[in-house]
Structure formats: structure tokens, C-alpha cells
Amino acid sequence: MRSVVYAQTGGPEVLQLTEEAVPEPGPGELRVRVVRSGVNPTDWKSRVGREPGTPVDPSQIPGQDGAGVVEAVGAGVPASWVGLDVWLFEAAWKRRWGTTSEQTLVRQTRVATLPDGASYDVGAALGIPFITAHRCLTVAEEGPLRLGPGTLQGRTVLVSGGAGAVGNAAIQLGRWSDATIIATVSSAEKAQLAAAAGADHVVDYRRQDVRDEVRKIAPHGVDVVVEVNPQANAGLDGGLLAPGAVVATYADDGGGAEVAVPVRTSMVRNVRWQFVLVYTLPAAAKARAVDDLGAALLDGAIGVGERHGLPLHHFPLDRAAEAHAAVERGAVGKVLITP
CATH class of the missing domain: 3.90.180.10 (Medium-chain alcohol dehydrogenases, catalytic domain)
Structure with missing residues (x-):
């Protein structure tokens, strides 16, 4: 061979x-x-x-x-x-x-x-990409642990880097689970891709003020952030979180070894900062992700x-x-x- x-x-x-x-x-x-x-x-x-x-x-x-x-x-x-x-x-x-x-x-x-x-x-x-995205969408303290129709209904998810592989997966899975999806991108071309994946709102961070745009869409804050660049976005994310929200970070595209988390804001809102690496996920979380991806495939919800x-x-x-x-x-x- x-x-x-x-x-x-x-x-x-x-x-x-x-x-x-x-x-x-x-x-x-x-x-x-x-x-x-x-x-x-x-x-x-x-x-x-x-x-x-x-x-x-x-x-x-x-x-x-x-x-x-x-x-x-x-x-x-x-x-x-x-x-x-x-x-x-x-x-x-x-x-x-x-x-x-x-x-x-x-x-x-x-x-x-x-x-x-x-x-x-x-x-x-x-x-x-899809197992990572599943984990990012299911680490909030109050769940859900599983994804599927209705499981994220009433929740707003902010996907940083909506045209990337994990970002795309998070949008598709979030859409399947009935979340409101806001995606940030860096160009008009990537905005089209995020919209095709199923994002309800797309913000071009090179041309628009992300904080202002997200607050217009979600005045009470977002419930989940799927974060690719915490070094650049931690401060921004901290100001956009709803009470009990989670920031799920799966990469360090900023290239830095450390990230500054806004302590007081996070504390007051009981926010969770969760780091995600697919290889070392708990076995039960990985098994749930694989099962849910199979269900999403059967539903024709991801592609x-x-x-x-x-x-x-x-x-x-x-x-x-x-x-x-x-x-x-x-x-x-x-x-x-x-x-």
C-alpha cells in the first residue's frame, strides 16, 4: 500500500x-x-x-x-x-x-x-472540528450536554472566526439546535460562508464595531462564545456575556502563551472560561459528541x-x-x- x-x-x-x-x-x-x-x-x-x-x-x-x-x-x-x-x-x-x-x-x-x-x-x-465545536456548545454549567433540535433554543451563541473549520461546525450545530448564531469574520467573502453555514447575523470585525453590533442583536448578552483567538478577544468577550455565560476557547490564534481574563466582570456575572482540547476530552463527552454528529448526519443538518x-x-x-x-x-x- x-x-x-x-x-x-x-x-x-x-x-x-x-x-x-x-x-x-x-x-x-x-x-x-x-x-x-x-x-x-x-x-x-x-x-x-x-x-x-x-x-x-x-x-x-x-x-x-x-x-x-x-x-x-x-x-x-x-x-x-x-x-x-x-x-x-x-x-x-x-x-x-x-x-x-x-x-x-x-x-x-x-x-x-x-x-x-x-x-x-x-x-x-x-x-x-465537529467534536471540538460540540464540546464548545455543551460546556455551560446548566447544559445542555447534548445537541439537537430545540436544545439551544432561546440562547445566543457568538462564534469567533465563523469561516474557520471549527467555527463553521459550531454554526451548523448551533443552527441545528435552534440557537441564535452571531458570527464574526474578517472579509465579505467569509461573511458569505458564515451565512451559508447558517449564521443568523454576521459581523465583519475589520469594518464594524463588534461590541456595538452584538449588543444591538443581544442587548442582554450572549450565552456562549466559541473563541479562536482569546488573546485578542478576551476583553471584548467579557463585555458581551450574559449572566452564567461561557467562553469556550479551542485555539490560540493570537499566538500568545497567556490570556488576560476580565476578573471582576466575569465574577459578577458568574461566567465560565472553558478551555477545550479534543484529544483530552472526557470520554463521555466525546461519546456524546459522536452520537449527536450521527444524528445530525441522519437529519441532513450538517454538510x-x-x-x-x-x-x-x-x-x-x-x-x-x-x-x-x-x-x-x-x-x-x-x-x-x-x-
Whole structure:
């Protein structure tokens, strides 16, 4: 089989296309023929590592997310899995076997069935972004723990970076759950994408005063903030929160190691500042997210492509380095690799 691997950390150039034996699944594992591999920022950040040039032994196949067909199962996994369309998440977390390969091995706990009618494109786009967004929307003290029609009715969600992968996922899931969605973006093009995803209101922070615009829409404050850049936005967020609100931060696009939280405002309003990393989520939260994403797929409530506000960029396996570089440059939409 063909796989893309890296044997040392560094830039996209360390990715090499190789031939290796098709692996046999061990206990609790499935072998999946990968039809699509999704590329996330964590993929290139892991590839770069803390110090470029560090040897990686054994060589690593990158790619946390993907979609494909189960070919074989190991001991303890029901044979009924064989032949099913599935989507994968966290395939390469503390493992060699990522999704940038014609076949890969994945733990049963990191596989979910792909409903009839759901494309491999959407399956490969779910994983890290959608589970992250689900967590951001379900960490408020009073819940809900699950998403679905009506679960966020009467609540206002502010999505920072509404054209990004997690931002898009938060908008789609929030819309499905009947929240009022306000998204911030940096251009007219991204505003169109956020609106296509289902945002009720879109604010261009380069041209509009976010504080004034949000207060017009939600005079009593927002209930949830899905935050991509806390270093830049913590002060702004603090002034827009309703009592009991939560700021769920899943990234540090500002690039700083620390963030200044407005203490007095947060204290008076009993606000929660929640940090989110999908890989270390509680198992129960992750399981709820996977179940809810399956329900959303069955409802036809989430999707990919221009009409869902998430343009697709396809690359063949031998151009995996270009796919990584595109994500590293901040490509708008979802980058997918086709083994």
C-alpha cells in the first residue's frame, strides 16, 4: 500500500510517499481502506514538532480524521463492521497509523458508521472540528450536554472566526439546535460562508464595531462564545456575556502563551472560561459528541462544500505536502486528501 510518512519533524517537505505492507488489525482494531483523509491544523503542528529536525522513529503517518470502508477487524471487534462505510477521528493520536494512507489501522473507539447518503467528504471533515465545536456548545454549567433540535433554543451563541473549520461546525450545530448564531469574520467573502453555514447575523470585525453590533442583536448578552483567538478577544468577550455565560476557547490564534481574563466582570456575572482540547476530552463527552454528529448526519443538518459554508480543496496522496502547506497558510475551507 502507499502511505505518506515523516521520519523527522519539519516543514511539508519532510512528508514522503512510501510503499509498505498492508497491516493486519490487532485486538480492538479495524483496518480501513481510506477514501478521504481530512487535514487539520494539528496535523501540521504535530509534523513540525517542538524542534524541527527531530527524528521520528518509527516514521509517522499523519492524519487524525478520515472516511472509508472497513476491510478487516481484529480480535474482539464484531465481524459485522466489515464492509461498512465509516468516519475516523483521532486516528493518529499517540499512534503511528494516521489517515494519509491507502489503508490504516484504527481503534474501534475511534470509528463511527457513516449513514447512507453521507459522503466520504463530509465523513473526513467531521472528526476534530465537529467534536471540538460540540464540546464548545455543551460546556455551560446548566447544559445542555447534548445537541439537537430545540436544545439551544432561546440562547445566543457568538462564534469567533465563523469561516474557520471549527467555527463553521459550531454554526451548523448551533443552527441545528435552534440557537441564535452571531458570527464574526474578517472579509465579505467569509461573511458569505458564515451565512451559508447558517449564521443568523454576521459581523465583519475589520469594518464594524463588534461590541456595538452584538449588543444591538443581544442587548442582554450572549450565552456562549466559541473563541479562536482569546488573546485578542478576551476583553471584548467579557463585555458581551450574559449572566452564567461561557467562553469556550479551542485555539490560540493570537499566538500568545497567556490570556488576560476580565476578573471582576466575569465574577459578577458568574461566567465560565472553558478551555477545550479534543484529544483530552472526557470520554463521555466525546461519546456524546459522536452520537449527536450521527444524528445530525441522519437529519441532513450538517454538510460540507460551498452551500454549507465550507469550500473543499482536494489533493491526491502524492501531493500531501501541498495539502499540509495549504492548511498551514490558512486555507479557507476544508482540505482533503484522496489516497
